[in-house]
Amino acid sequence: MKRILILLLLVLLPVLTIGQTKAGGIVYDDAGSPIPFANVVFAGSTEGTITNEDGRFYIQSDATYTGLKVSFVGFQSKEVALPQKVNYDLKITLGEETESLSEVVIYTGKQSKKNNPAIDILRKIWENKRSNGLSNVKQYQYDKYEKVEFDLNTIDSALINSKIFNKMEFIFDQMDTSRITGKTYLPIFINERSSKVYGDNILGKEKEELEGNRNSGFSTNQTLIAFIQELYNEFNIYDNYLKFFDKSFVSPLSTTGIDTYNYVLADSTFIKDKWCYNIIYYPRRSNELTFKGDFWVNDTTWAIKEINLQVNKSANINWVKEIYIEQEYDVLNDSVFLITRDYFLSDFSLRKKEGSRGIYGKRTTLYDNYTFDKKLDEKVYDERVSKYDEDVYTKGDDFWEEKRLEPLSKDEKGVYVMLDSLKKVPKFQRLYDAGAVLVSGYYEWDKANLDIGPVFSALGFNDVEGLRVRLGARTYFDQNDPWRLEGFGAYGFKDDKFKFGISGKILLDNKARLIVSGGYRQDIEQIAASLTTSTDVLGRNLASSSLVTVGNNDQLTSLKLANFAIEAEFLKNLIIRSDMSYRTLKSASPTFNLDYFTDFSQTEIASEVKQTELVLSAIFEPGKRTSGYGVERTTSNEWFPTLFLGYTKGVEGLFNSDFDYEKLQFSYRQPWRMGGLGTFSSTIEAGKTFGEVPLGLLSVIPGNQNLFSIYGTFPQLNYYEFVTDTYATLHLEHNFGGRLFGKIPLLKKLNLREIIGFRGAWGEISNENQLINASNIRYIAPDSKPYYEYSFGVGNILKILRIDFNFRGNYLEVPDARKFGVTGALEFSF
The missing domain is CATH 2.60.40.1120 (Carboxypeptidase-like, regulatory domain)
Known part of the structure; x- marks a missing residue:
């Protein structure tokens, strides 16, 4: 009934x-x-x-x-x-x-670029865009209210009667119809956020002070809130490119818009006592990241009064069927137009067919109470929120009645009640648990406050261990845990040996983010797969336990590592860390050795390295944003650079350590958004070791014998093919995002994405480090000429698969050199 x-x-x-x-x-x-x-x-x-x-x-x-x-x-x-x-x-x-x-x-069809009044108006917009908006004042403040809602759309009787909603049918009481698409939808989640924004254009700084945040069912989950914020990041309509969903869309107001869009002057009228022109625009070509829509522009300030944007359905973007944006502006100060309302709707769906079911993501942002030229102390902008304030996430109804700049609809109010009821249904809890495992990789054992996993590391294979099984767990009370314990156990069926690791860390000071950590691991590892030695006790190397490899994967090392570290973040995104570690290294396979001579006469040989190291390192990631305030935080964005500088001192004699040496290492990684040209990634690494050390402590140019594409490695190099004590590497990769394939008729509808890559390495090794080697194999370093590779890739195959075709550029005469190879990866991206 x-x-x-x-x-x-x-x-x-x-x-x-x-x-x-x-x-x-x-x-x-x-x-x-x-x-x-x-x-x-x-x-x-x-x-x-x-x-x-x-x-x-x-x-x-x-x-x-x-x-x-x-x-x-x-x-x-x-x-x-x-x-x-x-x-x-x-x-x-x-x-x-x-x-x-x-x-x-x-x-x-295509419109003329000459004698087109719409384009004449567009040029006026370009000339005056810097005199409109907040950039025209010295300082500013305003109130900001943001509402994000997710809705299940295209509701029909088949969905209502499906078994998946058995005993959960009451949720359909909240159905409504979209004013944009005309489809029925069911609100399933809502998040509200109220904040005060301060900015100083002279200092070039801005700060958003969160006053309140709440959502239906997950009010204190800062990771979820941060995900939503990054999913719907803000943009300026006057910019040449509008960036969201990891894509760069050409703005209809872009200075390159004439070559991308057709423009037509369609109408003119008064809007709130301001005479405005109406211009319709639509893309000149399909498959590009463009919009269609119209905007109203004032005839004196040439500022946008209203605009709507709808993404072209043929645009090369995954999982999103529709994107619709509305923005409204008003005259708030001396004829300066400022945004007052921003509405963003996206229809997430596995398919782009008209009747396919999906999820609406809707963000409404309202701006009010603008104040200008009120100077604040610069310290206000530099202050960081270092502790979790529960009061911000548990504001009562009175607060929201005051701060909401538009009231909730009846259906939106009902979502709060509906989801609270839904969480009590066992079937929903099981579905939620399954989704959490897929997203985080951990199974949440709430009664014990433990996370079991990562589940994706449970199985592996290599020539030493054979089939490898691994089970791990970590403590987890909430995302603001001031301390955390983590451990794992692993077993190899071929070597019949048990491996394990345990680590712990504690946050001693929130403001400086002073963290003390330590741990111990006994494991099998491929140490030739990375130039920068990891101080993470529980780090797991894919190269040592991959299911599928090219050639033999027997050059593995038996590692015992004990580490103690102190780190602090006195300045935002600048982490200074000091480590003291003790490790032993010996070959895990009879077909591979780390032997070295211990005397000048080369008569005594040792097979195990015992080494104590003191490490001082710095990591700077400007623009990085995180969620949570505990000992571990979650990174919520990705388009920021990473700079690493490390100094290592090997101390001979301390805890029977074998070698005295010094090592300097530097790396710089930068992802770039190139507008309509796609995305570009670049990484530079360099390092030098001072002193005599054996193979286990040298810098090996990282090869990749997996069938998986791993950025930062050389897929046509075998492990230990190039051994150095001084090195420099370069990795470049550009993803055109389908710009080229979109022009080929037979490929256009497949939405494939073309990727090119280049990798280079130079290095040398001293005679002293050659002579200490007791393996009867002379090390090769790419010193006479840099080694290089290049690759061509095709991404977005069936929306989830990427295949790279890799070519070795030189050193083809080296024994067992792999001239050509194919690697692949699963990629879930917009």
Whole structure:
């Protein structure tokens, strides 16, 4: 009975909606062909939309209207009566405006760049964009309210009656209809955020002070909140490229927009006593990261008053079927237009077909109470929030009634109650647990406050251990834990040996982020897969336990490592760390050795290295954002550089340590967004060891004998192929994002992405370090000429797979040199 009532509610919902006007349909020409990008507005208003590539439209308003006005340059405008509040499946035909065909351009295709009044207006926008907005004042403050909601969309009877929602049918009581797409949807999550923003354009600094945050069911989960913030990061409509979902979309206001979009001057009218022009724009080419839509621009300040953007459906972007953006601006200070409202809707879906089901992500941001030229002490901007303030995440209803700049709808209010009820349903809890494992890699054992995993490290294989099984766990009370213990146990069925590791860390001071850590590990590792020696006791090397490799993977090392470290972050994103470690290294395989001579006469040989090291290192990651305030934090963004500088001192004699030496290492990694050209990654590493050391302590150019593409390694190098004590490496990779394949007719619809890569290495090894080697194998270093590789890759295969074709550039005469290879990786990206 309850299912029938919900189904009836779904059927009757459109006609029971009060105080709204809804309309949808298709606009045709006289020949019966759909008209794309036609302008559709409620008669007597500026509320409107444009038709999509198939001539379809959907429009909705909270106000009551009795008609639509449909216009298209080169055609006669037409008013259509709306006899009901809800009018679907309208078929509207526009006749050609024959009397003025010689005076206007019909924009069914590419528009002329010359003598186009819309482009003349666009140039005025470029000239004046820096005199509009917050950059025109010295200091500023404003209130900011943000609401993010996720909705399950395209609700039908089949979904309501599906087994997955058995005993959870009550959630469908909150269904509504989207004013943008006309689809039914069910709100399933809502997050509200209220903050105060301070900025100083002279200092070039800005700070956002969070005053309150709450969401339905997960109010104190800062990691989830940070994920939402990064998913819907802010952007400036006047920038050449708008960056979200890890993509760079060409803005319709871009200075390169003339080559990317068609522009048509469609209308002009008063909007709140300001005369404005209406310009429609749409992309010149398909498959590019572009929009379609229209905007209203003021005729004196040439500032945007209103704009809407809808991503082109053929754009090369995964998992997102629709993106729709609205922004509104108002005159708030001396004719300066400032944003007052920003609405962002995205439809996440596995498929882009019209009827496919997905999830709406909706963000509404409101801005109010602007204050200008109020100077604050510079210290205000440099202060960091170092402790978790529970009060911020548990504000009461009175706070939100005051801070909300627009009220919640009845359905939005219901989400808070619905999700609290849903969390008590055992079936929902099981689904939630399964999802958490896929996202985090850990199974949450709540009763014991333990996370079991990572589950993806449970199985591995190498020539020494054979099949390897691994089980790990870590303490987890919440994401602000001031201390954490972690450990693992592993067993190899071929070598019949047990391996284990345990570590602990504690946060002693929140403000300076002073952390003390220590641990011990006894394991098998491929130490030739990384130039920078990890001080992470529980670090797991993919090269030592991959399921599939190329050639023999027997050059493994039996490692015992004890480490103690102190680190601090006195300045934001600058971590200074000091380590003291003791490790022993010996070969784990009879076909590989780390033997070295212990005397000048080369008569005594040792097979095990015992070494004590003191390490001082610094990591600087400007622009990095994190969530949580505990001993471990989660990184919530990725487009920032990483600089590493390390100094290592080997101390002979301390705890029977064998060698005295020094090592300097430096690395710099920078990902770059290249606008319409895609993304680019670059990494430089360099290092030098001073003193005589055996193979286990030298710097090996990292090879990769896996079938997985691992950035930072050389896929055509075997392990230990190049051994150095002085080195420099370069890694470059560019992903065009489908810009080239999108121009090839047969490949266009596949949305493939082309990737090119280049890798180079130079290094040398001293005679002293050659002579200490007792393995009867002379080390080779790429000193006479740098070694290099290059690769061509195809990404986004079936949206999840990347394949790289790798070529060795030189040193082809080296025994067992691999001239060509194929590697792959699973990539889940937008």
